Amino acid sequence: MGGTPHDKGVAMNANELKELAIATDTELARLSGIKFDLRMAIMSFRETVSSRHIDENTKARYEAKIEKALVALDEVVSQMKPLNEIFALHNWNRAFLVQNNNGHVHSKMECSTCFDTTPFLWLPMYSASTETEIVEAAGEEACTVCYPSAPADVLNRPSTIVTADKIAKAEAKAERDAKKAEKIAKRPTADGSELIVAELWMVRQNKELKTERAAELWYSEAGENLTKEYHTNKWGIEGCAKVRNGMDRVVNALAEKRGVSVEIVLADLNKKMAKRIKNNTY
């Protein structure tokens, strides 16, 4: 294992270099995050100060904020200086991930495809890795300007670089998927499809019966409403037909979901409905 052409005779084996690179870049990453935030804050303060409508008091307050931020920026830059010098001495490979959708992995923040305002995530675990290792890990995320030698088959592979952001996104998606699966499993249908029936107080509208319990309650209420039809005649023939159709579908769906016969479900639902009608009779 020889040295890289860049290590300028500094006696250090590959493991020691890797260790130094990770430690240095981890600290630089922290500091450059602070530097980025300060620069963005200064830009926004300057915009406020140059606004036409600003009053003198506010202007003075923002100018003071800029002064303070500039001092902090100087401080951060001077903390970064010795670390930058260590890097300049060894010039190890680096990887930066742009933090937006479809963000790429770059070897330097000065890449021509990026901007001054591009938010970079340092990947110090890849500091002092070989370019091949980085490109292999980055796959389709590898920037072809930074890594022009990246082979086409590697660029077609998904990235294996794991970041906190990606983990959080994957966890959020898994949670959403689980909730969706739970919702589907609770539906009163065997295949998890939606069971849509008439909204009883407005039969032209539809509503979804999201659970078996909701389907049972709707069935009883629908049956009760159908008996009232003879007293008030406020429903049209069409509305009644729609409700009856819904009741049939509830029975069929529950029978299929529970794996029992339509007769069994019908007997059970009609018993519940009769009880409801009895209790609501004056």
Ligand SMILES: [Zn+2]
């Ligand atoms: Zn690049």
